[in-house]
Amino acid sequence: MSDSTDSEAIPAPEGPADIIETDYEIGQNNIQPFGLDIHNPVFLISGLAVVAFVIVTLAFQTQIEPAFSAMRGFLTSKLDWFFLIAGNIFVLVCLGLLVSPLGKVRIGGVDATPDYGYLGWFAMLFAAGMGIGLMFFGVLEPVYYFGTPWGDQPLGNDLGIVDGVLADPATVEAARSMAMASTMYHWGLHPWAMYAVVALALALFAFNKGLPLTVRSIFYPIFGERIWGWPGHIIDILAVLATLFGLATSLGFGAQQASAGIGFVFGIDGINDTVTVAVFLIAGITAIALISVLRGLDGGVKLLSEINMGLAAILLLFVIFVGPTMTLVTQFFSNIGAYFVDLIPLSNPIGREDDGFRQGWTAFYWAWWISWSPFVGMFIARVSRGRTVREFITCVLLIPTAVSMIWMTTFGGTAIEQIIERATDSAVYGYVIENYVPELSLFGMLSELPMAQITSIIGIVLVIVFFVTSSDSGSLVIDTITAGGKVDAPVAQRVFWCVFEGLVAAALLIGGGLVALQAMAVSTGFPFAIVLLLGCWALVKGLMAEPRA
C-alpha cells in the first residue's frame, strides 16, 4: 500500500507522461468462467500447451529428449555468435541509457514516487533474478575453469591444476585470474543487462504509456493495435511457457540438488530414494510459495526476499571472515581488473578458437538468461515504479554486477585457495575436478571451514527459500500475463499457477523428462533474443517521447 490521494486537494497528475492512446481496454478480451477473470485465449492455450507438452514428453521420452537437446545444441553451437552479439547490444543499450539524457525519465511519470525502498526492491530483484544460480555456481564455475580440461580454455590460459598436481605459481595465478574473469563475465553486466532491458521496457509501457503490464505491450510501437490480436497472444503465450517450464525444470533439478545436500550434511550415505525426497521437497517448496502468494506481494514475496538476502549476507560475511580474508580482498580488486580486461576478448563473437567455452558455456548461459528475462523482467518492472531510468540501470545493472563479483570472488576464490593449499585432499577438488558432483561443490567448500554443519544448513535453507521466491514471483507473473495484464485478478488464479508449476515439476521428476523440457525452455531464448532486440528499439523510441524530470 502506498500513497493515498485525498480528493479534497486538487488532484495532482502523476506529472506529464506520454500516454499512448489506444482503443484497447484492459481486460476487454477477458472471460469470467466460474468467477475467474482470465485472458482469452492466452490463459487457456498456455495451460493446455503445458499439459500437452508434459504428456508428450512423458510418453515419448526417448524420442523427445534427443530432439530437444539437439535443438539446444544447434542453437548454442551454430548461433553462438548471435547470442554473443545480442548480449553485447543489451549491455551497450543499458550503458547508453545510463549516461544519456534519457536517464532522467522517471518510470510512472515525472512526479511518481518509488513504491519500494532500496532494500526491499533490491532484495526482490536479486531473489527473482539469480539468487539460486549464485548458490549453485558460486563454487562450481570458478573451480571448473581453474582445473578441468574440457576443450579449449578461454583466453588461451593453462590449467592451474592438472591430475592433482599444481602448476607453477605464475600459471596458477593466470589460471585463477582467467577462471574468475570468465565466471564474472557470465554473472556480471550481460545477464543483468538482459533483465534490465526487458524490465525497463515493460515498466515504461505500463507505467508511463498506460498499457497493460504484459509482455506484448513492449511491441506496441512495432505492431500498433494489432498487438491486441494474435501477434500479441503469441508473444504472451511464449512468455508464459518459457517462464513455467524454466521454473518447473529448475524446481525439479533444484529439489534433487537440495536432497543431495541434505544427504551430505546429515551424513545419510546416498539417500536411497532421492526421487521421493525430491518430490517431498517440491511439495514443501510449493506449499511455502502458496502461502507466500496468498499473503501477497508485500507480506509474502518481499518478506521472503528480505529474509533470504539477510541469510545470504550472513553466509557471505562468514566465508569472507573465516576464509582467506586478506587474499579475498586483494583478489576482489584484481578480479575486477581481470574482468574488464578480459571482457572484450570474452564477448568477441567471431574468430575464436575456444568453442567449448564460447558455445558450451557462454551461448548456453545467454540463452538461459534470455529465456528467464520475460519472467524476471516482468517482476522487476512491477516493483520499479517511481525510479528514474538512471537509478533503475544503476540498481538493476551496476549494483547486482558488483554483488555478483563479491559473491564469486568469495565463494570461488575461497574454493580455489583450498585447492592451492591442499590439492587433491580438498573436498572441492573431489566434487568438481576428480568426480563431477556439482550439487555438492558448495557444501564441499563449506566443509573445510569451521562450523560446517551450521553453514551447510544455512546453505540448504537458502537454496530452498530462493526456490520459493522464484516460484511465488513466477506465479504472480504468469497470473498477470494470463489475466491480460491485470494484477488484481482473482486469487484462485495465482493459486492455480503456483500449484500447477509444482505438479509439472513433480511429474517430470517422477516420469523423467526434466532434461528435455529444460532444453526446450532454454531454446525459447532464441526467439526471445530477437524479441528483445526489437524491444531495445521500442524502449529507446518510447523513452525519447517521454518528458524528462
Add this chain to the structure above:
Amino acid sequence: MFSRIMVPVDLTHLEQLDKALTVSEELAQSFGAEIVYVSVTAETPTKIAHNPKEFAQKLEAFAAGRPGKSTTKSYSAHDPAIDIDKTLLKAIDETGADLVVMASHKPGIADFFWGSHGASLAAHTGVSVFVVR
C-alpha cells in the same frame, strides 16, 4: 446516530452497486450524515485508469454524479487482490467513518477473494457494517 458513512466502490463493477448506493444515500439523508466514497486500485494501468492519480479523478467524477454532498478517498495497493481488506480497514480509520455500507456481490469482484470483504471487515473493525445483498 451516524455522522460519516464510508461506501467502498468498485468502479469496474458499478452496475452491482446500485442497491448499496441507494441505501447509503437514504441513510445519509435520514441521519444527516456525510458520505465518503472509498476505492482501491492497483498501481499498474487498469481498465478504469492509466495510473492511481487518474483513478482518483475518476472516483471524484463518480461521486460528483451522485445526488447529495460527498467526499472521496482513493487508495493504491501493491497487490490489490490481497491488500484490499487491509486497505479498507485503514480507510475506516483515516476517514473517521462510523458506518460502512458495502455491497456483497453475486458472482463478481467480491468472490474473487476467498470469503467476503464484508465479513472480513465486520470481523476486524469496531464500527458498524451494513452488508447490502
